[in-house]
Each structure stands twice: as C-alpha cells, then as structure tokens.
Amino acid sequence: MHMADALLSPAVGTTLWAGSVAVGGYASKTLKREIDDRLIPLMGVLGAFIFAAQMINFTIPGTGSSGHLGGGMILAIILGPHAAFLVMASVLTVQALFFADGGLLALGCNIWNLGVYPCYLVHPFIYKPWVGGSKSPKRILAASIISAVAALQLGAFSVVLETLLSGKSELPFGAFALMMQPIHLAIGIVEGFVTAGVINYVRSARPEIIESIAASRPLGAEVSLKKVMVTFAVLAVIAGGVLSWFASTYPDGLEWSIEKVTGKGELPEREHGIAAALKGLQEMTAFLPDYNFKSAAKAGDLKSVSQKEAAPAWPGIDAGTSTAGIIGAAIVLGTVVLIGMGIRAVRRKKIS
Amino acid sequence: MTFDDKFFDIGRLDRLSFRETFVHRLDPRVKVIATMLFLLTVISFPKYEIAALAPFFLYPMLLVTVGEIPLRFIIKKIIVVSPFVIFVGIFNPILDTRIAAVIFGVSVSAGWISFLSILLKFALTISAALLLIATTSFSGVCHALRRIGFPALFVSQLHFLYRYLFVLMEETMRIIRARDMRSFGKRGTGPRVFARLIGILFLRTVDRAERIYYAMLSRGFAGDMPALKRSRIVWPDLAFLSVMMAGLWVFRFFPVTENIGRIAEGLLR
Numbered sequence: 001m002h003m004a005d006a007l008l009s010p011a012v013g014t015t016l017w018a019g020s021v022a023v024g025g026y027a028s029k030t031l032k033r034e035i036d037d038r039l040i041p042l043m044g045v046l047g048a049f050i051f052a053a054q055m056i057n058f059t060i061p062g063t064g065s066s067g068h069l070g071g072g073m074i075l076a077i078i079l080g081p082h083a084a085f086l087v088m089a090s091v092l093t094v095q096a097l098f099f100a101d102g103g104l105l106a107l108g109c110n111i112w113n114l115g116v117y118p119c120y121l122v123h124p125f126i127y128k129p130w131v132g133g134s135k136s137p138k139r140i141l142a143a144s145i146i147s148a149v150a151a152l153q154l155g156a157f158s159v160v161l162e163t164l165l166s167g168k169s170e171l172p173f174g175a176f177a178l179m180m181q182p183i184h185l186a187i188g189i190v191e192g193f194v195t196a197g198v199i200n201y202v203r204s205a206r207p208e209i210i211e212s213i214a215a216s217r218p219l220g221a222e223v224s225l226k227k228v229m230v231t232f233a234v235l236a237v238i239a240g241g242v243l244s245w246f247a248s249t250y251p252d253g254l255e256w257s258i259e260k261v262t263g264k265g266e267l268p269e270r271e272h273g274i275a276a277a278l279k280g281l282q283e284m285t286a287f288l289p290d291y292n293f294k295s296a297a298k299a300g301d302l303k304s305v306s307q308k309e310a311a312p313a314w315p316g317i318d319a320g321t322s323t324a325g326i327i328g329a330a331i332v333l334g335t336v337v338l339i340g341m342g343i344r345a346v347r348r349k350k351i352s
Numbered sequence: 353m354t355f356d357d358k359f360f361d362i363g364r365l366d367r368l369s370f371r372e373t374f375v376h377r378l379d380p381r382v383k384v385i386a387t388m389l390f391l392l393t394v395i396s397f398p399k400y401e402i403a404a405l406a407p408f409f410l411y412p413m414l415l416v417t418v419g420e421i422p423l424r425f426i427i428k429k430i431i432v433v434s435p436f437v438i439f440v441g442i443f444n445p446i447l448d449t450r451i452a453a454v455i456f457g458v459s460v461s462a463g464w465i466s467f468l469s470i471l472l473k474f475a476l477t478i479s480a481a482l483l484l485i486a487t488t489s490f491s492g493v494c495h496a497l498r499r500i501g502f503p504a505l506f507v508s509q510l511h512f513l514y515r516y517l518f519v520l521m522e523e524t525m526r527i528i529r530a531r532d533m534r535s536f537g538k539r540g541t542g543p544r545v546f547a548r549l550i551g552i553l554f555l556r557t558v559d560r561a562e563r564i565y566y567a568m569l570s571r572g573f574a575g576d577m578p579a580l581k582r583s584r585i586v587w588p589d590l591a592f593l594s595v596m597m598a599g600l601w602v603f604r605f606f607p608v609t610e611n612i613g614r615i616a617e618g619l620l621r
Contacts, residue, residue: 104388
C-alpha cells in the first residue's frame with residue numbers, strides 16, 4: 001500500500017527521502033563499477049514490464065476479490081539487489097508522477113517500503129541462502145512465499161510506523177497494525193505464489209535467459225550483512241538527528257510517540273538556536289498555537305497518556321477565532337476561483 | 353479503474369505537457385524545485401490547520417489556468433487515488449471526539465477538523481504533483497533530475513521505463529483481451545494462469561530489451577542519455593521561483609486567511 005503525502009510530517013518525509021536517496025546512490029555507484037552495458041536497457045524495460053504486469057488483474061481463489069502484482073521480489077531474484085532497487089525506485093517514481101499514487105514527498109517512504117526491504121533485506125538474507133543454486137520448483141515456491149510475505153509485512157509495518165510518527169492520523173498503533181498486517185499477509189502469500197510461478201515458468205521455458213542475466217550482472221551483487229547493518233546504523237543516527245531537530249519545531253506526533261515508547265513525556269528540550277526561533281515564530285503565528293501540548297510543555301512535568309487525554313485539550317479556542325477562519329477561507333477560496341476564471345476569460349479572448 | 357482508462361490517462365497527461373504556455377516554457381529544474389518547496393510547506397502545517405491552507409490553492413489554480421490544463425481531468429485523477437487517505441483519515445472523527453469549536457451553533461469535533469485538514473493537504477499535494485508532469489514533459493523532469501545531480505543510471509532507467517511503457521501496455525492489452533475472450537466468468541482468471549501470462553510477458557520483454565540494446569549500440573550508446581535541447585535558466589525562471597518562495601513564506605508564517613476574515617467581520621458589523 002502506498003504511503004500518502006497528506007499523512008506525512010516533514011520530518012518523516014525528509015528522513016525517508018534521505019534514506020532512499022542514500023541507498024539509491026549506493027546502488028548506482030556499485031552498479032556503475034561492475035555493470036554490463038546491456039543490463040541498462042533491460043532494467044528500464046523490466047520497469048515498464050512491472051508496470052504493465054500490475055495492470056493484469058487476477059482472481060484470488062476463495063475470495064472472489066482480485067489482486068495484482070507488486071513485483072519487488074521478481075526483480076530482486078532476476079536482477080540482483082542493486083539493479084532491482086533502481087528499477088523499483090523508477091517504477092514508483094513514474095507511479096507517483098502519473099497516477100499520483102502517494103505523492104512526491106511520500107515517494108521516499110514508498111521507495112523505502114517497497115524497494116529496500118525486498119531488495120536489500122529479504123532477498124539476500126532469506127531468499128538467496130534458502131534457494132542458493134537449487135532449481136527445485138518446490139523450494140523456489142516455498143522461498144518465494146516466505147520472502148514475499150516477509151517483504152510485505154516489513155513494508156506494511158513501515159507504513160504504520162510512518163503514519164504514527166507523522167501524527168496526522170488518530171489511529172492507535174495497535175488497531176492500525178492489526179488492520180494492515182493480516183491484509184498484507186494474504187497479499188504476500190498470493191504475491192509469493194505468483195513470483196514463484198513466473199520464475200519457474202521462465203526457468204523451464206527459456207533457462208538460458210535467467211543464466212545470461214545472472215552472468216551480466218555484477219559479481220559483487222551479494223550483500224554483506226555487516227555492510228547492511230552499518231548502513232542501517234548510520235541511517236538511524238541521521239534519522240534521529242533530523243527527527244529530533246524537527247521535533248522541537250513541530251511538536252505534533254513525535255511527543256505522542258516518544259511518550260508511548262518511553263513512558264515519559266518529551267525529552268528535556270533546550271531552548272536556543274534555530275529551533276527555538278522557529279518555535280517562537282510558530283507560536284506567534286499558528287492558528288492553534290501548539291494545541292494540547294502547550295500546557296504540558298509549560299508545566300514541564302511528565303504527564304502520562306491518560307492524564308493528557310483527561311486534561312482540557314483545547315486551550316484558548318473561542319468561537320471568534322474559528323468564525324474568522326471560516327469567513328477568511330471562504331473569501332480566499334472565492335478569490336482564487338475568481339482569479340482562475342479571470343485568467344481563463346483573458347486567454348479565451350486572446351485565442352478568439 | 354479499467355485498463356483502458358489508465359492507459360488513456362497517461363497518454364493524456366503526456367499530450368498536455370507539450371502545450372506552449374508561460375508555465376510550460378519555464379525551466380524544468382525550477383518547476384521541480386518549486387513543487388518540492390510547495391509540498392514541504394503544505395505538509396509542515398500542524399494537524400488541526402485548515403484556514404491557513406486555503407491560500408495555497410492559488411498555486412494549482414494558477415498552473416491550471418495559465419497552463420491551460422483541464423480542471424475536471426485533474427479533479428477526476430485526485431478522486432481516483434483518494435481511497436487510502438480517506439480510509440486512514442476517517443478514523444480521526446471517530447476517535448477524536450473532543451469538541452473543538454462551535455461554528456454557527458453546530459459543534460465540531462477535533463477529529464473532523466484534522467480529517468478535513470488531511471483532505472485539503474491531500475488535494476494540494478496530489479494536484480501539485482500531477483500539474484508538475486502536465487506542465488513539464490516527463491523527459492523534461494528526467495533531465496532536470498539529471499542536472500540536479502541524480503545518478504545517470506537512475507535517470508536513464510526512468511527514460512527507458514517511460515519510453516517502453518506505452519509499448520508494453522499495448523502488448524498487455526492484447527494479452528488481457530485474449531484471456532478475456534477465452535475465459536468464461538471467473539474461470540481462467542486465477543493466479544495459475546496469471547503467473548503464466550506474466551511469464552510470457554516477461555520473456556517477450558527480455559527479447560525486446562535485447563533488440564533495443566543492439567539498436568542502441570549501433571547508434572553509439574555509451575551508458576548515458578544526453579539531451580540535445582539544453583535549457584538555460586533565464587530571468588522569468590528566477591522571477592517565478594522568487595515569487596513562489598515569497599508567497600510560500602508569507603502564507604506559511606502569517607495567518608493571512610484569519611486576518612482577512614477578521615477584517616471582513618469588522619466590515620460586516
């Protein structure tokens with residue numbers, strides 16, 4: 001499932017963009033060194049293939065509903081992690097631009113959720129050790145199903161985490177996870193089945209194709225566990241830094257999650273520098289300054305979740321402010337429409 | 353969405369991007385940067401913000417009118433992709449029932465406000481992304497990304513993907529039609545047949561990639577795709593970007609909508 005811009009906070013969006021760009025840079029650097037030129041058009045056309053394949057629907061047995069292919073695992077198995085990651089990233093980019101699936105800020109999240117997990121975690125650490133050089137269709141089927149399920153579970157769980165960290169949705173963690181994980185378990189099983197079907201079919205119909213692709217892809221396509229761990233650690237530190245900077249600027253969502261995780265309220269906050277300046281600016285200008293976190297931050301005590309909910313949540317809201325907001329919005333939107341109609345009218349006149 | 357619709361849509365966006373208007377003539381790099389800034393600004397508003405989002409509709413409206421993009425087409429595309437956001441957002445009014453405001457005698461819960469805020473942000477971000485592609489051709493965006501500093505390999509992926517998307521879609525359309533003609537009701541539409549179909553499509557794709565590669569080799573392909581048309585950033589581009597940044601800054605940090613509302617209220621009294 002695609003993450004959407006409207007549910008994201010800038011902190012989460014930019015952090016995952018940074019992560020995805022870093023992985024993408026690493027992938028293209030590795031490929032550039034070791035790639036065979038013929039793989040470049042193949043990768044691009046396989047991206048279009050994934051796109052086209054996603055448009056064929058099939059009936060999921062026993063349910064009557066229909067599903068389509070995700071494609072990350074097929075690509076990882078055939079192209080190896082680096083090339084597969086780049087193809088997946090370009091598929092998601094085109095989807096974001098043309099079908100507005102998710103959006104451009106959420107693109108970082110989507111590349112992470114649907115690209116990094118299948119290509120850099122599941123394929124090297126689950127599929128590859130399991131299948132190895134084996135050609136047994138049953139083994140490929142089992143490994144594909146487990147891999148697809150694992151990749152989709154990780155992806156779905158990340159959607160839940162990203163949504164909660166952004167704090168735009170009221171969905172509690174447990175309920176959201178309980179909704180997302182089982183749905184994606186079912187999707188993962190079907191995806192794994194289809195993946196194995198395609199791999200086995202191609203292997204039996206034209207075995208030389210898979211071998212020739214394997215021969216032209218970089219030899220160092222194996223991902224070492226150590227490298228992955230180091231990358232994840234570095235990304236975690238960067239993410240922590242970025243998130244905590246934003247946390248002091250935009251107090252929505254993060255406090256909530258920190259409270260949940262540590263059982264305490266916000267971490268002691270130092271009020272100076274750019275964060276404090278921005279915060280001051282925001283407090284001056286925001287429609288609902290700091291909404292319900294204001295009292296907690298001012299008092300400086302560590303309130304538990306239940307206390308926070310019991311406390312009066314909406315300080316300083318009076319009917320006057322909201323009426324002004326509504327009238328203002330109506331006027332602004334009316335003006336926008338009028339400007340639009342005006343430009344249209346002028347254009348028509350010019351043409352005729 | 354049926355297959356033909358999706359196919360038609362992508363072709364239509366592509367055709368729109370070849371118009372000749374002020375927005376279309378702007379440098380792709382400037383438009384990509386402006387769009388990203390716009391998205392970040394819109395997303396940075398807190399959860400319960402509604403009124404301050406209103407002025408931001410000016411940007412898509414200007415692009416639609418100056419760029420001569422059909423408004424109904426964009427709205428239709430926004431509605432098509434809305435289910436996930438609505439699915440996640442609809443829980444806000446259910447779970448967050450604190451009364452936040454009383455408007456003309458009707459009490460509104462905080463959940464409805466945050467839900468409406470999500471919907472507004474959704475409309476703004478999606479329309480900005482769609483309008484970027486409708487006013488800048490896809491290859492324009494690709495070259496912009498290349499010159500901003502994205503890796504050549506990734507950008508050439510995007511080029512290939514886009515170029516062969518239409519070819520493979522037509523191929524797929526033929527496959528789907530063939531399957532539909534041979535399957536009665538739900539028979540023959542299960543995952544087993546599906547895996548075979550995908551397998552065949554894959555084999556054809558690989559063969560096609562091979563032909564493409566030889567064709568490209570004979571035309572001197574060496575790993576990158578240079579653009580013949582070099583766009584240069586000229587003063588209208590800089591003017592556009594600075595107006596954009598100033599506008600975003602003002603609308604982000606000053607309660608424009610609220611002040612207009614107050615003034616209007618004062619006049620009414």
